Amino acid sequence: MSIAPPHVAEAPDADISETEPLPSWVIPPAEGFTADDLDRLRGIPPHTELIDGTLVFASPQTRFHALMLFALQKELDQAAPDHLRVEREMTLKLGERQRPEPDIVVLHAHADSDMMRTFYEASDVLLAIEVVSAESAERDRNRKPQLYAEAGIPHFWRVEYEDGQPTVYVHQLNPATHAYTLTGSHRDRLKLSLPFEIDIDLAAIIKR
Known part of the structure; x- marks a missing residue:
């Protein structure tokens, strides 16, 4: 006698409208960030640097x-x-x-x-x-x-x-x-x- 596998409920599709918006610094502007942007961007990690228009994030220190x-x-x-x-x-x-x-x-x-x-x-x-x-x-x-x-x-x-x-x-x-x-x-x-x-x-x- 075959036994039917247990029913596994499918996860509902994520409601895109409820997801958190990405911070503005995730996608840099085409020309890169400016030095003044470091004071305006919200949510960037501590000790973030800007080198050649690119954000550089700090790694755990030894x-x-x-x-x-x-x-x-x-x-x-x-x-x-x-x-x-x-x-x-x-x-x-x-x-x-x-x-x-x-x-x-x-x-x-x-x-x-x-x-x-x-x-x-x-x-x-x-x-x-x-x-x-x-x-x-x-x-x-x-x-x-x-x-x-x-x-x-x-x-x-x-x-x-x-x-x-x-x-x-x-x-x-x-x-x-x-x-x-x-x-x-x-x-x-x-x-x-x-x-x-x-x-x-x-x-x-x-x-x-």
């Missing part, structure tokens, strides 16, 4: 990334002279379609007077720092420092995790070429006189 940000911000804040400030998680408005977010910036003190501002400009920044992540390696090593140099930011550091240790690649702007020149790489200790006197025990950061 423990190395988090440790380096905390340690570098603390060390730089202690070493910076009174006319400078150290901040993180703020975008830089570098052009009509460029608004990257460095991991850390060292700013001239006059730039932090407006508590409601959402970005800084290149003229506010003395040093930009990127801690390289696997997902953002191409941008951190190439496109973003290119944008910082073209905008005239005098100093750039790139921090890499190599052989279980942090390595800081220090760059200084060549005004004639509007490009960065590598002035040194530092593994165990970062000791510099520019942009100000700095002495950071890099090896100790990982051991904490």
Whole structure:
């Protein structure tokens, strides 16, 4: 005797009229987004950057990334002279379609007077720092420092995790070429006189 299979009710067709509308930033305009759009778009994830008119979203950070940000911000804040400030998680408005977010910036003190501002400009920044992540390696090593140099930011550091240790690649702007020149790489200790006197025990950061 055959047994009829149990009746399985079919799922009703979704009512398209009840679905949530897509946010405006899902579909970019033909010419790409502008730097000012970041302040107008609603619902974009935190730490969204704009590079070449395209929105770039942040990925979950590694423990190395988090440790380096905390340690570098603390060390730089202690070493910076009174006319400078150290901040993180703020975008830089570098052009009509460029608004990257460095991991850390060292700013001239006059730039932090407006508590409601959402970005800084290149003229506010003395040093930009990127801690390289696997997902953002191409941008951190190439496109973003290119944008910082073209905008005239005098100093750039790139921090890499190599052989279980942090390595800081220090760059200084060549005004004639509007490009960065590598002035040194530092593994165990970062000791510099520019942009100000700095002495950071890099090896100790990982051991904490």
